[in-house]
Amino acid sequence: MPLMKTSYDVTIIGAGLAGLQCARLLVKQGLSVLLVDRKQTLDQKIHTTGIFVRRTLVDFDIPDDCLGPPIKHVTLYSPALRPLELASQYDEFRIGRMGQLYQRYLQQCVLSGVHWLPQTSYLSHSTGEGELTLQLSSGSSTHSITTRYLIGADGARSRVARDLKLELNREWIVGVESVFEGAVLDGPPRLLCFLDPKVAPGYIAWIAHDGEETHLGVGGYPSLFDPTAALPEFRSRVAGIIDLRKAKQIETRAGLIPVGGVLRNIANSSGLLIGDAAGAVSPFTAGGLDPCMRLSAFAANVVTQYLSTGDVRVLQAYSGELFRARFASRLWARRTASALRQRQLLELGCAFLRLPLFSRLAHHAFFARGSFPDVTPASVSSVIALPGDS
Ligand SMILES: Cc1cc2nc3c(=O)[nH]c(=O)nc-3n(C[C@H](O)[C@H](O)[C@H](O)COP(=O)(O)OP(=O)(O)OC[C@H]3O[C@@H](n4cnc5c(N)ncnc54)[C@H](O)[C@@H]3O)c2cc1C
Helix, strand or coil: CCCCCCEEEEEEECCCHHHHHHHHHHHHCCCCEEEECCCCCCCCCCCCCCEEEHHHHHHCCCCHHHECCCECEEEEECCCCCEEEEECCCCCEEEECHHHHHHHHHHHHHHHCCEEECCCEEEEEEECCCCEEEEEEECCEEEEEEEEEEEECCCCCCHHHHHCCCCCCCCEEEEEEEEEECCECCCCCEEEEECCCCCCCCCCEEEEECCCEEEEEEEECCCCCCHHHHHHHHHHHCCCCCECCCCEEEEEEEEEEECCCCCCCCECCCEEECHHHHCCCCCCCCCCHHHHHHHHHHHHHHHHHHHHHCCHHHHHHCCHHHHHHHHHHHHHHHHHHHHCCCHHHHHHHHHHHCCHHHHHHHHHHHHCCCCCCCCCHHHHHHHHCCCCCC
């Protein structure tokens, strides 16, 4: 490992998908980048199922060997386990081999010159003349480095957001899943989604099966259920649908998912937030991987421009307020999902969705190409060139 410097253009706290994507892009712009994570290696304590949607797979360079086989089929189950089968002509989903993907992106970062600091926690920072001093701790030792800009990619409960006095996530669901090899499920690779207010209040329980790996999980509002009790209950409920008798459990994953929509105040002249720290998760589907890729790409662009011009107006483009308008329907859908917790109501809703006229709605919910709002370099330029510039 190259000798550690004590001063960097940008320091990124958190090497999840958001931090890795941002680090890869910033170093390509010629900036010196420090990437810090408290984990020792990135293939441990993974807390995502890792389902990538078609639009992400088309728009970004996710290495093929870090993805499972494609999935075109979805089955939506009512609380009484009545199925609605949905199929797409496209390869809609692929389950990421996330440990492998994180390691691959990290390798790309390091080869491009990012300085990687594992097993190191961000503690706090102070602001001085045009730079910040960060306190980091590795084991029992504490040290400080200086940086021109700080990026919080430190997940749903972001310490960086708090210290930068940016907005904090307030609404969550919690997800817990077991990962298996050798599960038997008839038919093609599939996502199976279960509406069940007992084991998944306000969200869904799921089986994501790509023929190689199977993820079985539950998610919902933490105040309404005990996910660790709900997971075995769900497993026994679906024993007639998936055969796990000879399957080997290889992992357990769990985590909080912020579902209040992208936060409004996510940047200032000292730093900005990306990924879960910015609340960049679809409030409806709870998908956060696509937003990680898109918002981090945008952030890299904004930070590069900000550090080269010193013009704080560049940061105005990086506003959750601008993205939230595109989230309006998904926030509305989240409110509906969290209110629809009665079994009979959900059963009735599912009966409607099985009618041909309404099944298009379900098709749209699972297969539409909606994702995190696209943000482009033009968005930044348009802000810098606002009237009154001259
Ligand atoms: C159970 C579950 C299943 C999910 N499934 C899907 C799915 O299938 N598809 C989808 O699109 N989305 C899914 N999501 C959401 C998605 O996984 C997240 O939105 C996404 O992974 C967030 O990435 P991130 O990089 O922002 O944060 P994280 O992956 O949380 O990374 C944050 C990193 O910061 C580090 N860190 C935190 N604090 C500090 C500190 N003080 N110092 C140093 N390091 C620190 C952590 O160690 C971690 O590595 C799921 C979420 C959960 C919980």
